[in-house]
Amino acid sequence: MTDRANFACNPETSRGRLYGEPAGNLRGPRNIFQRDRDRIIHSISFRRLRHKTQVFILPDGDHYRVRLTHSLEVAQIGRTIARALGLDEDLTEALCLAHDIGHPPFGHAGEDALKQVLQPYGGFDHNAHTLRALMMLDSPYPLWPGLNLSWDLLEGLAKHNGPVLHPGWALVQANAAFDLNLPKWPSLEAQVAAIADDIAYDNHDIDDGMRAGLLTLDQLLELDFVQLRWRDICARYPGARRETLLRELIREQIGVMVNDVIAQVRQNIADLGIETVDDIRGAGQIIANFSPLLSRQERQLKKFMYANLYHHPAQLTAAEQAAEVVTKLYGAYAADARLLPPQWRERLPSEMPEYARHIGDYIAGMSDRFAINQFAQIFGRSAVPGALQHV
Secondary structure (H helix, E strand, O other): OOOOOOOOOOHHHOOOEOOOOOOOOOOOOOOHHHHHHHHHHOOHHHHHHHHOEOOOOOOOOOOOOEHHHHHHHHHHHHHHHHHHHOOOHHHHHHHHHHOOOOOOOOHHHHHHHHHHHOHHHOOOOHHHHHHHHHHHHOOOOOOOOOOOOEHHHHHHHHHOOOOOOOOOHHHHHHHHHOOOOOOOOOOHHHHHHHHHHHHHHHHHHHHHHHHOOOOOHHHHOOOHHHHHHHHHHHHHOOOOOHHHHHHHHHHHHHHHHHHHHHHHHHHHHHHHOOOOHHHHHOOOOOOOOOOHHHHHHHHHHHHHHHHHHHOOHHHHHHHHHHHHHHHHHHHHHHHOHHHOOHHHHOOOOOOOOHHHHHHHHHHHOOOHHHHHHHHHHHHOHHHOOHHHOOO
């Protein structure tokens, strides 16, 4: 393993956990960041990701990605970059694995619906809900609420996309419990987790989009970044099957992006004179980013994906129907709390906005499949929208 860099987070100097824990190695000799990672892997919140939308809502095929497989792929990319830069791999991996835990069912369609129904009560944000889930809702321990994760992990999850100057209510509550220094940039491990997420979905969504027949190679070859890689791959493997070449294309693009980030981070560190973790947080700018050329190419790729995949008519139809399910579920629970399961009904606050937010917490934790089954129980199986009927 690469020696730890001076600007890497160090488990021995972590700011610790919100709640003190018994000393000793009762459950094995692991440092604080390793325990964080393992608590996430063993959590119910993480397991639910296997039935939550990544790109396609309730895909028919077994080969499409879901939030769980996406998070594992992000973690692999994140660890690779962290190792090359001398960062803490365990913290980076934990951040990558946990970054999407706050997503409700049906991905961004579900989030938009929850945001709308909860708008009078402060709205909904999946990133802030990640903190809420890990600090309060997922509580398997007898001595404290939540998973009692380290400050370093929670800070990175709160700010992996950069400083938060105007936090919503859920992040305000999390920050009040454990000051996460929201106005400053996060650790480099958190920044690496964020760009690893971009690299993963930029490329794996192409793979899934082509598998689904919503994207074609001819469309992709309009992008300079893709065209250059494709020509090189075809020249190197003239006798290979087209399907094999397409998978090699995805791997090649990921490799180019990873190497570009590593080189750019090293350049940024040298240019800014970064020496410590505090220097990272006080730099006033992002450190883990693409080079100017690849940044332009990546923006072009994202624009293409929104136009041709994320906003494809088939995708928009499924998203509208998924949002309808979430909206109607919230209305049903808000009107009749007896529809909630006992453990949620018993803890239901009597006053707004806590009443509404509690129902939002319940829905946000649902998998796609569970949400549809609950909808069918309340409204009847025939009421399930057509695009979601195959569950």
